[in-house]
Amino acid sequence: MKVAVTGASGHLGGFCVPALQAAGHETLVVPREVRQAGVPSLRTALAGVEAVVHLAGHIPEDTARLDPDDAEATLRGNAAGTAALLEALATARHLRAVVYASSFEVYGLPLALPIREDHPTRPLSFYGAAKLAGEHFVRLFGAARGLPCCNLRLPAVYGPGARLRSAISNFIRDAAAGRPPEIHGSGEDRRDLVYAKDAADAVVRALATGARGEINLGSGTGYRVAELAEAVCRVARLAAPPARLPSRKPARDYVLDITRAKQELGWEPRTRLDAGIAAQLAWVRAGG
Amino acid sequence: MKFLVAGGSGFVGRHVVRRLLSEGHAVLNADRVPPQAPEPGEVVAVADLTSPEGIAAAAARGADAVVWLAASIRQAPTIDATAQDDLRLMVEAPLRLLSVLASPPASVVYLSSVQVYGRPDRLPVDEEHATRPFTVYGVAKLCAEQMLGVACAGRGIACASLRAAFVYGPGQHPANAIPRFLERVRSGVAPVVHGDGADVRDDVFVGDVAQAVSHAASRRAHGVLNIGSGAPHTLLDVARATCDLVPSGLRPAHEDRPSGWIDRWYTIDRARSELGYVPTAFADGLRRQWAEG
Numbered sequence: 349m350k351v352a353v354t355g356a357s358g359h360l361g362g363f364c365v366p367a368l369q370a371a372g373h374e375t376l377v378v379p380r381e382v383r384q385a386g387v388p389s390l391r392t393a394l395a396g397v398e399a400v401v402h403l404a405g406h407i408p409e410d411t412a413r414l415d416p417d418d419a420e421a422t423l424r425g426n427a428a429g430t431a432a433l434l435e436a437l438a439t440a441r442h443l444r445a446v447v448y449a450s451s452f453e454v455y456g457l458p459l460a461l462p463i464r465e466d467h468p469t470r471p472l473s474f475y476g477a478a479k480l481a482g483e484h485f486v487r488l489f490g491a492a493r494g495l496p497c498c499n500l501r502l503p504a505v506y507g508p509g510a511r512l513r514s515a516i517s518n519f520i521r522d523a524a525a526g527r528p529p530e531i532h533g534s535g536e537d538r539r540d541l542v543y544a545k546d547a548a549d550a551v552v553r554a555l556a557t558g559a560r561g562e563i564n565l566g567s568g569t570g571y572r573v574a575e576l577a578e579a580v581c582r583v584a585r586l587a588a589p590p591a592r593l594p595s596r597k598p599a600r601d602y603v604l605d606i607t608r609a610k611q612e613l614g615w616e617p618r619t620r621l622d623a624g625i626a627a628q629l630a631w632v633r634a635g636g
Numbered sequence: 637m638k639f640l641v642a643g644g645s646g647f648v649g650r651h652v653v654r655r656l657l658s659e660g661h662a663v664l665n666a667d668r669v670p671p672q673a674p675e676p677g678e679v680v681a682v683a684d685l686t687s688p689e690g691i692a693a694a695a696a697r698g699a700d701a702v703v704w705l706a707a708s709i710r711q712a713p714t715i716d717a718t719a720q721d722d723l724r725l726m727v728e729a730p731l732r733l734l735s736v737l738a739s740p741p742a743s744v745v746y747l748s749s750v751q752v753y754g755r756p757d758r759l760p761v762d763e764e765h766a767t768r769p770f771t772v773y774g775v776a777k778l779c780a781e782q783m784l785g786v787a788c789a790g791r792g793i794a795c796a797s798l799r800a801a802f803v804y805g806p807g808q809h810p811a812n813a814i815p816r817f818l819e820r821v822r823s824g825v826a827p828v829v830h831g832d833g834a835d836v837r838d839d840v841f842v843g844d845v846a847q848a849v850s851h852a853a854s855r856r857a858h859g860v861l862n863i864g865s866g867a868p869h870t871l872l873d874v875a876r877a878t879c880d881l882v883p884s885g886l887r888p889a890h891e892d893r894p895s896g897w898i899d900r901w902y903t904i905d906r907a908r909s910e911l912g913y914v915p916t917a918f919a920d921g922l923r924r925q926w927a928e929g
Binding site: 472 | 713714715716717719720723724727728731732735764766767768769770771772775776778779782783786787
């Protein structure tokens with residue numbers, strides 16, 4: 349298929365484009381300038397596409413921040429950006445599928461673990477709220493066009509190229525600088541993550557299977573924060589154990605249920621934690 | 637209190653402005669258009685709220701409480717150019733207002749809609765029900781609830797989102813079912829219901845929405861609250877009630893065609909307990925609309 353990819357220059361995009369090509373697709377990169385030039389330019393760029401993988405979005409440096417300026421940029425970069433893309437696709441006659449990279453932040457405070465896709469969506473961040481609006485637009489678009497449209501809900505994505513803050517990426521940066529990773533609080537809280545290449549594999553499978561609706565990605569089990577820090581120390585061969593610091597915010601467990609991804613996509617995370625950490629560590633050490 | 641009402645010239649807006657003024661509050665109505673008949677004491681700022689200049693004009697006098705009613709009217713299930721306009725007016729504009737107000741208001745009341753729920757999984761629908769809107773309008777309202785909630789939480793501002801059911805009353809757009817029924821009865825013609833008229837509806841009186849807005853601001857309410865009638869009825873009930881307004885012995889007529897309606901009924905327990913909300917009986921609200929148009 350001729351697959352348009354937005355956000356192709358981003359972390360996940362860097363893994364998706366080769367994965368799509370390896371699966372036999374022709375990829376069409378939709379650059380940021382084209383998206384920012386408005387709907388007519390997008391429409392021209394998307395002429396003849398058969399599928400769209402929408403990865404582009406605005407991620408604030410710290411999604412927990414409550415700055416109103418972040419709110420506007422986040423709204424525009426995610427909700428409005430997705431609306432513009434779908435508006436441009438209204439005339440795409442050959443379109444067969446849309447895959448949208450969403451976030452676990454759409455859920456907000458977990459009421460039950462692991463978090464299933466039917467968990468209430470009450471985001472506690474601008475980013476989560478804006479991503480959720482994007483998801484709803486994708487869902488409405490799919491319903492109106494009768495097309496398979498899929499919202500993949502990703503936890504923290506790690507691997508070479510990861511520039512966003514997350515526990516694992518912070519630990520890897522520490523380790524690359526020769527510092528022991530810093531654990532805030534007990535380290536007993538559980539986090540979820542997905543290796544970028546595995547997430548790209550899920551995108552390819554979502555297109556191949558004509559997946560519809562919301563699908564979580566993740567490790568399946570989650571990891572204790574201390575476990576991640578220890579893994580980073582092990583892989584980096586740091587002599588010192590992780591440093592312990594006072595807690596900054598209430599400990600909260602986030603683990604996504606990936607049963608649906610297994611069933612609908614035949615997907616599961618393939619990359620072992622140590623291998624993923626080693627790859628990201630090598631990238632950071634090489635100046636990434 | 638000093639109220640800033642965004643969208644005070646519309647159907648709900650007129651009732652909110654009147655109520656707040658009658659309670660002794662100062663009211664600035666910021667709207668794209670001036671009201672047809674301004675209330676004594678109402679200050680009007682004609683402003684395009686989607687522009688930075690419009691928001692600056694609205695915010696210039698400051699506010700103790702912000703009431704955001706401004707919204708698009710069109711409610712389509714498809715994503716077209718209006719989707720971005722909806723986001724600008726219904727989400728981005730109130731966020732921007734919060735950031736440009738010189739000092740944060742004590743409370744924000746956002747008029748949301750039961751459209752945020754989408755197709756009900758069960759009846760009645762309470763505030764814990766899943767939110768899967770099937771219109772762009774519903775998506776924008778939901779996004780606004782959540783983003784304003786986050787923005788206000790970070791700044792110590794109380795933020796209530798009122799999920800209004802179907803609002804009726806004096807000033808309602810004539811294309812809706814209740815004004816159409818009233819118009820027919822006024823002309824001595826029977827109102828027409830599709831099928832058996834068993835569609836379950838939740839029609840809330842516009843004065844009750846104004847009541848909820850006022851209470852939410854004064855009590856600094858927080859979170860999402862359904863604002864409904866508390867007493868759902870069927871379309872046939874509505875048609876009969878309109879017939880009963882005149883002594884002519886009119887009976888509703890039936891037209892044999894599927895209505896495509898989705899039954900709606902929303903719980904108002906939370907509004908009752910947190911706002912002291914008391915809805916108006918439908919017969920009373922209908923008589924007001926009959927008398928006032």
